[in-house]
Amino acid sequence: MQDNWSIVIHGGAGVLERDKISPEKDAEIRAALNFALKTGSDILRAGGTSMDAIAATIMTLENNENFNAGKGAVFTWDGKNEMDASIMDGETLAAGAVAGVTATKNPILLARKVMTDSSHVFLSGDGANKFSLEMGLEQAPPEYFATDFRRQQLEKMKSQKISSYDVDLKFGTVGAVAVDKNGNIAAGTSTGGMTGKKWGRIGDSPIIGAGTYARNDSCGISATGSGEYFIRLGVAHEICSRIRFAFSSTRDTAQANVPKDKHGMPQYYIHSNEWALDDDVVQAIADNVIAELGVLGGTGGIIYATPWGQIGYSFNTPGMYRGKASNNAPATVSIYGDEE
Numbered sequence: 001m002q003d004n005w006s007i008v009i010h011g012g013a014g015v016l017e018r019d020k021i022s023p024e025k026d027a028e029i030r031a032a033l034n035f036a037l038k039t040g041s042d043i044l045r046a047g048g049t050s051m052d053a054i055a056a057t058i059m060t061l062e063n064n065e066n067f068n069a070g071k072g073a074v075f076t077w078d079g080k081n082e083m084d085a086s087i088m089d090g091e092t093l094a095a096g097a098v099a100g101v102t103a104t105k106n107p108i109l110l111a112r113k114v115m116t117d118s119s120h121v122f123l124s125g126d127g128a129n130k131f132s133l134e135m136g137l138e139q140a141p142p143e144y145f146a147t148d149f150r151r152q153q154l155e156k157m158k159s160q161k162i163s164s165y166d167v168d169l170k171f172g173t174v175g176a177v178a179v180d181k182n183g184n185i186a187a188g189t190s191t192g193g194m195t196g197k198k199w200g201r202i203g204d205s206p207i208i209g210a211g212t213y214a215r216n217d218s219c220g221i222s223a224t225g226s227g228e229y230f231i232r233l234g235v236a237h238e239i240c241s242r243i244r245f246a247f248s249s250t251r252d253t254a255q256a257n258v259p260k261d262k263h264g265m266p267q268y269y270i271h272s273n274e275w276a277l278d279d280d281v282v283q284a285i286a287d288n289v290i291a292e293l294g295v296l297g298g299t300g301g302i303i304y305a306t307p308w309g310q311i312g313y314s315f316n317t318p319g320m321y322r323g324k325a326s327n328n329a330p331a332t333v334s335i336y337g338d339e340e
């Protein structure tokens with residue numbers, strides 16, 4: 001076990017600008033993000049798994065009605081809260097996801113149960129609710145999830161005939177990615193989806209490869225934004241794949257440039273565990289995929305963590321609720337685009 005660990009979180013991206021958020025709300029959000037980061041960091045620092053860390057971190061955000069996940073989830077057109085969540089283990093590529101669940105207090109725990117206690121990856125609707133009961137997960141009545149603020153957003157959307165993008169400043173989905181002291185990466189995402197969603201609409205958040213992905217040799221990703229676009233680009237998987245290919249091609253190039261001995265053989269070999277991608281290469285890959293998302297018409301962002309200790313964000317909205325911490329950097333939380 002090494003000393004290195006890292007965690008990065010988000011609580012949604014959007015038109016988050018200083019003149020649109022009151023100082024009180026700004027402080028409340030930062031406190032919630034700090035609490036979430038501390039929850040995950042304490043687990044990682046003590047040698048806990050990245051899976052335990054992200055599940056506990058995401059639960060704190062699901063329990064906070066400022067975010068569109070668990071309590072405070074947005075309403076469907078029919079006035080219900082239907083939640084989606086997914087989780088992935090980068091060591092084994094095990095994954096679990098749920099869509100349209102209505103009664104599990106913490107949908108991220110249900111996604112985790114699908115991963116660990118079923119032979120499936122993705123359950124939906126009534127079946128997923130039933131599985132939750134069978135697993136003995138804590139249930140909550142509809143009133144627990146419903147908040148006046150979200151109900152007003154639905155009413156405004158209906159009366160003003162505006163889209164779900166226009167009814168709120170932001171996407172309030174939550175997510176976390178962590179790397180533990182064993183180098184295992186885990187990622188998870190939880191959401192209520194989009195205000196006024198109809199017809200059983202499912203976004204990217206519960207889709208492995210779109211809203212969530214983790215793979216120890218490349219990265220962990222959790223996304224937030226206009227889900228339909230993230231699905232079409234397979235954003236989370238796309239970023240991890242590009243990182244994986246960049247890793248092998250830069251390592252191969254470095255190996256090819258190793259000086260040769262008098263027999264023409266390389267003087268030494270670069271092993272994968274001695275090679276790392278540079279920070280700016282990782283950031284550029286994430287930024288490129290988000291730029292492609294923008295060209296398609298999508299908005300939002302992602303958080304990433306890599307096996308080489310990089311943690312960060314990429315988003316094409318004015319801001320994103322976000323935070324990060326690691327064994328060698330204190331926790332920082334940010335909202336606006338011009339912050340760290």
Ligand code: ASP
Nearest residue numbers: 171173193203224225227
């Ligand atoms: N990505 C989510 C969805 O499309 C929304 C969000 O990020 O808030 O369901």
